[in-house]
Amino acid sequence: MSGAEAEVTERRPAERDELHKREYDLLDTILQDMADAVVAEECYVHVQPRRVFVRVHPDRLREFIRYMQREHDMWQVSTLSGRDLGDDLQANYHFFLNDKKIAITIKVNVPRDKPEYPSITDLVPGVDFVENEIREMFGIVPVGHPNPRRCELPENWPGEEYPLRKDWADPRGLMKRSKTTGPRPKEEL
Amino acid sequence: MTSTSNRTVVIPPRVSIPIGPQHPALKEPAMFKLTVEGELIVDAEVNIGYNHRGVEKLAESNTHIQNLYLLARICGICSATHNGNYAQAVESAAEVEIPERARYIRTLIWELDRIHSHILWLGVAFHEVGFDTAFMYTWRDREVAMDMLESISGNRVHHDMNTVGGVRRDVPDELVPKLLRGFDKLKERMRYYRDVVLHEKTFWDRVAGVGILETDVAKKMGAVGPTARGSNVPVDVRFNDPTQAYVPMMDTGDFEMILNDRCDVAGRTIVRVEETIQAIEMCSWLVKNMPDGPIRERVRPRIQPNEVLARHEAPRGELIHYLVTNGTDKPERIKVRAPTHANWVSMAHTLKGNYLADAPIILAAIDPCYSCTDRVVVVDADEQKMELVPLDVLRVRANKWYKENPRRDE
Numbered sequence: 177m178s179g180a181e182a183e184v185t186e187r188r189p190a191e192r193d194e195l196h197k198r199e200y201d202l203l204d205t206i207l208q209d210m211a212d213a214v215v216a217e218e219c220y221v222h223v224q225p226r227r228v229f230v231r232v233h234p235d236r237l238r239e240f241i242r243y244m245q246r247e248h249d250m251w252q253v254s255t256l257s258g259r260d261l262g263d264d265l266q267a268n269y270h271f272f273l274n275d276k277k278i279a280i281t282i283k284v285n286v287p288r289d290k291p292e293y294p295s296i297t298d299l300v301p302g303v304d305f306v307e308n309e310i311r312e313m314f315g316i317v318p319v320g321h322p323n324p325r326r327c328e329l330p331e332n333w334p335g336e337e338y339p340l341r342k343d344w345a346d347p348r349g350l351m352k353r354s355k356t357t358g359p360r361p362k363e364e365l
Numbered sequence: 366m367t368s369t370s371n372r373t374v375v376i377p378p379r380v381s382i383p384i385g386p387q388h389p390a391l392k393e394p395a396m397f398k399l400t401v402e403g404e405l406i407v408d409a410e411v412n413i414g415y416n417h418r419g420v421e422k423l424a425e426s427n428t429h430i431q432n433l434y435l436l437a438r439i440c441g442i443c444s445a446t447h448n449g450n451y452a453q454a455v456e457s458a459a460e461v462e463i464p465e466r467a468r469y470i471r472t473l474i475w476e477l478d479r480i481h482s483h484i485l486w487l488g489v490a491f492h493e494v495g496f497d498t499a500f501m502y503t504w505r506d507r508e509v510a511m512d513m514l515e516s517i518s519g520n521r522v523h524h525d526m527n528t529v530g531g532v533r534r535d536v537p538d539e540l541v542p543k544l545l546r547g548f549d550k551l552k553e554r555m556r557y558y559r560d561v562v563l564h565e566k567t568f569w570d571r572v573a574g575v576g577i578l579e580t581d582v583a584k585k586m587g588a589v590g591p592t593a594r595g596s597n598v599p600v601d602v603r604f605n606d607p608t609q610a611y612v613p614m615m616d617t618g619d620f621e622m623i624l625n626d627r628c629d630v631a632g633r634t635i636v637r638v639e640e641t642i643q644a645i646e647m648c649s650w651l652v653k654n655m656p657d658g659p660i661r662e663r664v665r666p667r668i669q670p671n672e673v674l675a676r677h678e679a680p681r682g683e684l685i686h687y688l689v690t691n692g693t694d695k696p697e698r699i700k701v702r703a704p705t706h707a708n709w710v711s712m713a714h715t716l717k718g719n720y721l722a723d724a725p726i727i728l729a730a731i732d733p734c735y736s737c738t739d740r741v742v743v744v745d746a747d748e749q750k751m752e753l754v755p756l757d758v759l760r761v762r763a764n765k766w767y768k769e770n771p772r773r774d775e
Contacts, residue, residue, distance in 0.1 A: 254702065268687065272605070305706065329414065339422055
């Protein structure tokens with residue numbers, strides 16, 4: 177499935193009912209306060225309880241994080257996960273608002289030919305390792321990371337290969353061989 | 366010793382000690398570069414990634430059912446957590462409700478997993494401070510929990526109890542009295558270990574005031590699980606974001622999140638011991654209140670496009686599966702964030718200012734689980750050459766080696 181198509185269909189917004197009232201209250205406040213920083217059509221409350229997804233412009237990300245920390249007491253960072261959407265690459269910051277008990281995912285889309293956005297490690301020290309991981313795995317570069325280093329992949333891994341991108345062609349046949357089942361013929365060993 | 370005036374005082378230089386990747390105290394590969402002044406650790410650097418197996422990439426080419434078994438193999442100690450959390454992620458993506466009895470059995474396995482994992486950790490902690498008698502005792506009592514898991518699931522370690530839409534095996538009624546007897550025994554033993562932890566000086570003096578992780582630092586660095594709760598940070602998915610049978614369990618109001626404000630290794634130990642006792646009570650509650658009914662719901666293998674953030678409190682802390690489905694029977698993207706990965710960030714801070722001799726217990730205090738943290742293994746032979754050695758090749762090579770190098774007594 178192509179990236180553009182997946183983006184349209186994978187969102188499952190919830191009804192504005194009593195069950196999701198707290199989530200919609202939070203989303204409405206965010207949309208009101210940071211209207212120009214977010215992409216409003218991609219912000220929604222998921223049908224699963226206590227889940228809010230927000231997409232932010234890359235250049236306003238730091239401002240948005242500071243706003244969340246100031247206004248909504250956001251301190252519990254869960255993780256950062258990357259996505260390959262085809263033309264764009266996406267970084268998803270997963271936070272949990274401990275007072276409101278809502279998990280908020282902050283998405284940043286970056287173009288594939290220039291996958292860069294400002295790092296937030298100085299604002300949220302907890303994402304130190306995962307920002308390094310996303311640089312290795314997807315080639316998404318958090319600019320201004322205080323301690324960029326090789327963290328998950330082996331040291332001799334080629335620099336231009338990002339294994340979790342969908343177009344990673346597996347030049348050394350690692351995936352194929354890792355799925356080998358059963359004994360090989362004796363002469364091959 | 367004629368004149369003391371022109372004696373030079375030698376200040377011990379800063380020495381960097383690399384511990385690992387293969388280190389006898391830790392059993393799993395990770396590298397800690399400690400800079401010491403004399404005995405004092407002044408700087409620490411954590412290097413991980415020695416056991417990265419590519420599970421996330423592999424999972425994208427597997428079906429959801431295959432992934433249940435693949436993800437259970439991420440970790441050998443808390444296999445039920447990955448297995449169950451992935452099942453609940455796929456169920457949320459498909460928007461199906463699973464039978465009530467399946468929820469209870471799933472939660473029971475999770476809590477039994479927590480009991481045996483915490484007792485295992487307690488044993489390791491006793492071992493790291495040189496109190497091996499208690500280490501032997503705790504691991505003997507852990508067998509009670511392991512036997513219960515075996516009698517329910519058929520397996521000691523990889524339970525694989527969950528499937529998409531429910532659980533795979535029922536808990537038969539004749540097993541219930543046996544389980545309840547086991548819980549009573551475990552509870553009695555855990556109360557004894559709580560007394561050992563609190564009153565045994567050889568243990569207490571090694572952990573009290575060691576490895577301080579202040580509350581605000583733990584919050585900032587995103588610590589999770591007993592590491593965070595030992596620093597008085599109220600993070601526990603079971604209470605904050607309950608799923609499965611935790612919802613009715615928390616509605617009873619009998620259970621409260623266990624916190625400790627000591628912020629040191631002793632605090633983390635107390636949290637784990639208390640949590641084990643609480644987990645035993647939770648298990649009894651689950652067994653006593655388990656409703657009758659079917660244990661699985663059929664779910665179509667093709668899952669509608671959806672994006673799901675599934676959270677679960679694993680024994681070591683918050684486990685996250687971020688699952689994106691695309692309408693086929695395979696995931697578009699699955700991100701696994703195991704709890705140890707979140708706890709590494711604060712490790713360098715915790716190590717600083719302690720003595721070198723305390724490093725093993727501080728490292729062990731987060732209950733590190735390296736395989737959960739790393740996800741691609743590439744066995745590299747030489748610098749540019751990568752080689753992946755399958756089990757059968759390894760076996761042939763091993764047999765060949767032993768044939769050429771016979772043991773002396775043969």
